[in-house]
Amino acid sequence: MIANSTKRVTVEVWTLADSYSFIASFARRRASASPRNGSQNTRRRHFHDYFVTHLPSSSLHPDSRAPHPSFHKLPRAASLPHTGGISQPPAVLQPLVGRETTVVRIPLRSAKHHFGASFSRGSRPYNEDTYQAGVIEVPAFAKRVPRSLTIRRRNPDGSPAPPLNENRGAESASGDPQVFYFAIFDGHGGSECSEFLRDSLHTYIEDTAEDFELQSSLRKRDDAASSEVQDEQYEDAPESDAELPIMQHGNRRRIGELERNLLDEWKYLVGGYFRRFRPVHFTCYGEDDRGSRATNSAPASGDDTKNGVSIEEVMEYAFLRADLDFVSAQASKRDADPVREDKPLNEDEILEKPSRTRTRQIGGRERFKGGSTCSVAMISTPTPTPFWHPSAPSSLLISHVGDTRILLCSTASGEAIPVTSVHHPSSPIEGSRLRRYAASFVTDSFGEERMSGLANTRAFGDIQSKRIGVSAEPEIRRIEMGPAEYSFLVLMSDGVSDALSDQEVADIIKEAKTPEQGSKDVVNFATEVSNVGDNATCLVIRLGGWERRLEGGLGSMGTKESRDWRRQEATDPRRSRT
Template sequence: MRIPKATLGLISKLLEDLLADNPVVALANIHAFKQASPALEVGKRLQFHDYFVTHLPSSSLHPDPRGPTSSFHKLPRSASIPHTGDTLHSPTLLQNLVGRETTVVRIPLRRAKHHFGAVTARGTRPTNEDTYQAGVIDLPAFAKRPPASLTIKRSNDPKSSADSRESRGAETASGDPQVFYFGVFDGHGGSECSTFLQDRLHEYIQNAAADFELQSSLRTKQQQVNYGEVSSATGSLPVMQEADRKRIGDLEKHLVQNWRRLVGGYFKRFKPPHFAYYGPDNSTENAASTGYVSIEEVLEYAFLRADLDFVKAQAAKQDDDLVQAEKPLNEDEILYNPSLTRSPKIGGRSRFKGGSTGSIAMISTPTPTPFWHPAGPSSLLVAHVGDTRVLLCSTITGQAIPLTSNHHPSSPLEAGRLRRYATTFVTDSFGEERMSGLANTRAFGDVQSKRIGVSAEPELRRIEMGPAEFSFLVMVSDGISGTLLDQEIVDIVKEARTPEQGARDVASFATEVTKEGDNATCLVIRLGGWERRLEGGVGSLGTKESREWRRQDATDPRRSRT
């Protein structure tokens, strides 16, 4: 990696200033600066792109120079004969188009309305605290390897191999198929935390995979080791990938100790469910000796690490420091790198007491065939905190399949988790249970509620999606899921022509019929069964009548008087 001359000059000046002060301190600062600045390390830097790379036929970008030169396509109607498999009435040059060259192109994901749609609305709130993210994450593949029989069958089938040339995505620099990342974040008390997650959470995931030295699941024989939690989606143990188990144990130990020292309370007995390390009293020599890790453990570490950095930054600030509040945010940046500031700037200059819920979905494929292709299998991993919602639409039945559950005090799982730490619940005037005034028992941020157990422990779920098994994936904030039923959301998307239109229709309908007027965000991701989305069950007719009634009731002028 080449370092710009301006950066080299700044580094030289920094070293001169440090050496002029105290050589011992200078050497320590240089070492710390080197460790904290991965951008200056030689090698590949992790990237997150808001576009995906795919193959398109060259004829779609410019005329194919090998195309037929004769005017056979202008024959009179009487001379044209329908094409059949046993006769060839077109010139021989036409057959060359079947194997035409493909061109690698970049397609902005947010503009690919036939693949992805995202809409966010402010509602009646003063500001929009919802954010979302979509792109390709620099992460080793975590998909299951395709069966050998399926691979051999496809390689021996000339027709399928010819089609795959024009229906595959370009591989990443590491040789793996691209891993797609989608996230929706619902802030409360302000947008500082949700914006932080939008900008940084994918970086924490990438850095956690790099720190764990995670290897691709497609290059080595997959392992199923007898430790760790059983996947709630498939009932089988998670897919294990090669990694540096000793380094992972050290990182997890350090993270848990930081939570205990910084927050205490709930975190004094905190044991993340997917961590292999729990402390000196819980030896995991068998797990450490395997040298394998699951992608679920990577995600849990990334979520907790991101939350720790955000909480630590807020704890270091003063509540009513007007002098600091008037200073520019980038005043203390070192070499234009915000991560090296001498004072924490995460979440703004003043202390941010709010937080954010969020859900992310990552999709990995075992082959370059993209996950939206009808013939391509893929692995879906969902990590969820709070009351945002993720839904799948079954191609066969047309039913909405929820992949997340709301982390509220009314949830038996959450109530059992928190009552062990003497947490008390109260019921408000609307009959809803609250914990210290909060509706969510899991969230990022919320500094004042961390000691009683409001953590960012993600609820993880992995789904192995078969070819065209599901039609689309929907991710919404509680401004939509709190107003519409799961099946209503799915049925609205079914009636849309594109995912982009589906997201727009869901947000518009929720904003129209809501009584709260909360921020509304909807993401729709096309899957392999998109073209068959209306075939399952009764299509979108199951909730059509109720949706029409709700729309009429919302526009009734007498409603405002009730």
Template sequence: MIVTSARRAPGQARSLADSSSFLFPRRARLRYTTEASHDRPATRRRQFHDYFVTHIPSSSLHPDPRGPASSFHKLPRSASIPHTGDTPRSPTNFQALVGRETTVVRVPLRSAKHHFGAVSARGTRPGNEDAYQAGVIDIPAFAKRPPASLTIKRDAEAQSRESRGAQTASGDPQVFYFGIFDGHGGAECSAFLRDNLHEYIQNTAADFELQSSLRMTEAPKVMEGAEEIAEIDMATMSLPVMQGGNRQRIGDLEKTLVQNWRRLVGGYFKRFKPPNFFYYGAESAVDARTTGCSSIEEVMEYAFLRADLDFVKVQAAKRDDDLVQAEKPLNEDEILHSPNQTRSMKIGGRARFKGGSTASVAMISTPTPTPFWHPASLSSLLVSHVGDTRILLCSTTTGEAIPLTSNHHPSSPIEASRLRRYAATFVTDSFGEERMSGLANTRAFGDVQSKRIGVSAEPELRRIEMGPAEFSFLVMVSDGISGTLLDQEVVDIIKEARTPDQGATDVVKFATEVTKEGDNATCLAIRLGGWERRLEGGVGSLGTKESREWRRQDATDPRRSRT
């Protein structure tokens, strides 16, 4: 369940102010108020499943009583002919088998090795601070609707031949969610994001009253004083794709969230204006002229900032010197049958957690029930990124690795210019890497002691419209892999694997063999429409094969000096 701001009992506000004195200014402590949770309409609990739903022919589960008595599918290759139904030797009811009734089944995503693979290794570190999540998220579809010319005259029989997923309760196709989180200073923050970030996204979409992009066929109403806008085909509109929403409520939520950041933290957040918040003047041609609309980008930015605010707020309310409280078990004050009643104060353990975590989230939405890994399927990929975890795409035509994220480090010109006003201490460590107040990442969740200088969780957002079989697979890795292997090396290793699960295993194994740092290594591999053609582009996986073999031999050489 989502962690929300609970009402404090009388006398508890002083404890919050006293415990956060080392972090935030006195004015902020006096004026700080939590977001009003009673404004949220009563909605059902949003569902997140670690499985996907699909349709398969009934014969896959039970024998078909309508089928022929002979096992025609076991004929030798020389005696077999195409099953067209128009020849004497082919089964007359084969066409009936194609259009027969289908059975809805649930396939556990983490067990679907031909579709998804995830492997995590501790390396030489004392513990594994990486975390990941994968499943189906309960939000409206945000896919860009295909042109009408591709949908109005579709052959019904051909459509029945396609493998297709089930629709959600709202009638939209399933939206898939993949996240990778790299903690630092401990695993408390990365575990919090693994267990809760998808719920923040779901609840934000519900609070915004976000509508499906597949049902919006005309432009929203125009603001007062503006010229009237004719109906617009949403498939032809430029990005971002606008979706229906409660504009008044969205503005109130965004205003309250930014004010809470200013009052609680101050510093960098005194002039903070999220770029995708409509209330603070999001730069979009559609936003500037219309009302009653929102976008999935706005939802993701709000969800990231809200999750970070809740995590930081709970850490600020804790005391470092309360040794008696720190030694108590975490479940001591749980209520019978309601173990989550006191969960908000347990985020990060009893003592204040000063570490943080990076986060990279990939969500895939399709305009039809055909799943995104089908070779003929169109899909929309949205990437939300904070920190230095990495997301890559493999191009089917060229075989090249396409990075979708950038590292949020002090060495980045964009990050340096954003933080120069507040972070006066940029230093270079012994490895030649720039750091800011001892931190390698300029954007992260948590890190309560660095919030005032601008270490925020405002995500870098990127949307990619993926054509049929345009990309072979999607890769998500932590810095234990991206800091050791080149992007093309990661992609080439997965090309050689038979399944995404084997590819993720091979990437982690190779990175662990050749690394000099021994950092935690996590890899997620997701199959896309061009998976079967992954070796056709360019030189296949031969581009880095020689260098990878040399690196493996050098790493396993017993004469190699290790530091």
């Protein structure tokens, strides 16, 4: 590499030996910068596809501490009618004060009243969609509730009252309320990338939070080592800031090193679009290649409390790291075509012989050129009350790449509220971002714009289109959900969203008794009326306003007539003749 310091111009000259030396140092830099990410081959975290909660002991076995046997067990001659003068009420009418609770595991995929998932491969030979649902081990990122709502309860005599055990979820290993994780992945060109994201993306998020030394947003740093009652931790917490994003404690020096190394790896391994790539949520770029300090760099101190780290920055780093590992693993494999095996992936590819590189092995032996879209929804609560309880506020974080969709249903109006956008070349934002790099945008026979043969401008994988800007940089959105503000949350692949409108999806779920039944009804209806027959996957998550889902607006009747007409048209035998 030769640099002209007077004109501040950098000229890069790469040879074959330089490529091999860079790959050799690639793993060493990652091991020193992020030892946990570099050791994923030997250590894989087990995903918790269940949630942990407290259940009263009365729901598991009868109360053996009752002072008297139940009245229904007495002989008829000894039974007396109930009168107001009974001094000792029956045991079955006594309030459950001081009753013990039992911590139990409830598999989320079996909790049909809280979560439902359904999928269909349509007319495709196999299903490329995958999904994941469970609890993820990251510090809480919820917004603290006002102090007026967290005042510790007291008895009439002034003594502290014990915490309520009912409607209370168990804490995670860090002592925070559990963070729920729901994700849907739509693969294209095969299911290898979507299966990798299903099995590993949550691990990247957990490892990134650990590498960043992310702290909980619900308490002060001095409260982390406290062993007081849970309510006291929230009572002593300061009032929440009104602005977003919420900054949490983290090691800024460590974060800066990790982000700079990640950007360098993207720049030298892929190049093209990533030579000037600056992620939106990265706040610490450090020294650039010319030796000058970036304008938005954070201080060099280790634990910076004023300029902390947000959960949005954690998610963006995890997405880009997972995509880089997948792309580098595919570049190191042999191509199915022996003639193209040792040719560059693109005409000006930096790596001269990618088949000779050796990185982490992901998937099969041959190079996978497809990719996958991704939509992740994470829910964190400020109290142990679960997010589906009608009185519980919660924070929803959406991280989205591609054309899978996430929507909410408003309890008050009954309207479907989309919270993601479609990353297609027809999008003005995506078009302006990529026109300087893409060779051309073409329109296929269906009238859809495509770039380099791809319908999605953001996706995991797709190694042959990385240099022109097809990245896994997520679109991140945070939503503060009030108690019972929304009825349910829906994640769906394009096999559903292309066949049904958002309001039709919401109205179908309103008519179902459980989220599980709602997901099945959506997939069945989408498969029935679709002309494409694409893979269809739908996830439905119950929120606080589920019991009132039919009260807002027109309920499910807004699209009832159009849905009946579409079903009649789909089942009409004369339809195939036209």
